[in-house]
């Protein structure tokens with residue numbers, strides 16, 4: 001089994017959580033069928049034709065000018081259940097801009113797009129399982145789950161194992177967000193301790209004078225203290 005193989009545990013949100021309306025339509029109504037690993041699943045390319053380069057991890061440097069918003073450094077370690085680093089794993093992020101708008105045709109809420117911000121980045125973990133992104137703090141945005149629904153500011157994370165079939169997806173939040181209590185996605189993680197593992201911490205080690213605040217977000221897979229994942 002690969003490092004990222006896992007089964008859902010109590011810390012993960014349930015497939016069906018009616019307060020999060022989309023789950024009513026997409027949650028499986030029958031027991032899941034476990035597919036055996038096939039050789040093609042674990043030997044296929046994981047990263048596409050080109051490997052990530054250093055620029056892919058700087059979401060503020062992908063266009064001619066700098067994006068609007070508060071520059072931040074988001075970093076952490078990818079660890080297995082025994083606290084060992086997971087090396088050379090592809091970590092991808094995507095997020096809204098500082099105004100809370102995604103570059104996506106479905107996102108039509110009346111906040112401005114930023115011509116200097118796409119909102120997607122990727123990097124590989126190093127030998128200590130570390131990853132690091134430079135980006136801007138995303139804004140909260142409205143969604144149509146229920147009347148006056150607003151998502152807390154968040155960054156989406158995807159972590160690949162050795163193949164496309166080994167992928168875990170979660171969201172990172174910012175400490176002290178007043179929208180937590182009313183967000184059905186955050187609240188669908190029922191264990192308060194597990195919810196806390198989705199919240200990054202202000203990090204003075206990576207906070208850089210006169211330049212950027214740092215936030216730390218460690219991702220743990222395969223243990224009772226794992227980061228909750230969207231399955």
Ligand SMILES: [Fe+2]
Pocket residue numbers: 096151154156
């Ligand atoms: Fe989002």
